[in-house]
Amino acid sequence: MTDFGPVGPPLGPVGDCGEAVHRLYHFLDGELDDDRRAVIQSHLDNCLPCLDAFDFEAELRAVIARKCRDQVPDELRSRIAVAIQHEFKARGLAEGGPPRDGMSGL
Numbered sequence: 094m095t096d097f098g099p100v101g102p103p104l105g106p107v108g109d110c111g112e113a114v115h116r117l118y119h120f121l122d123g124e125l126d127d128d129r130r131a132v133i134q135s136h137l138d139n140c141l142p143c144l145d146a147f148d149f150e151a152e153l154r155a156v157i158a159r160k161c162r163d164q165v166p167d168e169l170r171s172r173i174a175v176a177i178q179h180e181f182k183a184r185g186l187a188e189g190g191p192p193r194d195g196m197s198g199l
């Protein structure tokens with residue numbers, strides 16, 4: 094086994110936060126295979142800003158899942174989209190906002 098050190102998992106291209114944040118969405122959607130999940134997970138383990146973003150997103154989805162088991166009302170969906178945009182802008186993690194898969198609405 095190799096000790097990869099505390100920062101910069103060498104497993105893949107997820108070295109920068111923008112890419113990691115982008116993949117968070119796929120991670121949360123369960124779209125990634127095990128290797129990619131591992132890459133994201135290791136980035137989260139080493140990158141507090143991304144971990145915060147992940148927690149924020151995961152929390153939102155948990156709330157949505159509890160309240161709207163079948164579908165998200167358009168109003169809530171757009172409010173969440175705005176909240177996410179605001180969150181990411183505030184953190185400066187993603188220029189132009191996060192990917193909007195499943196949230197584009199219109």
Ligand SMILES: [Zn+2]
Nearest residue numbers: 110113140143
């Ligand atoms: Zn990061």
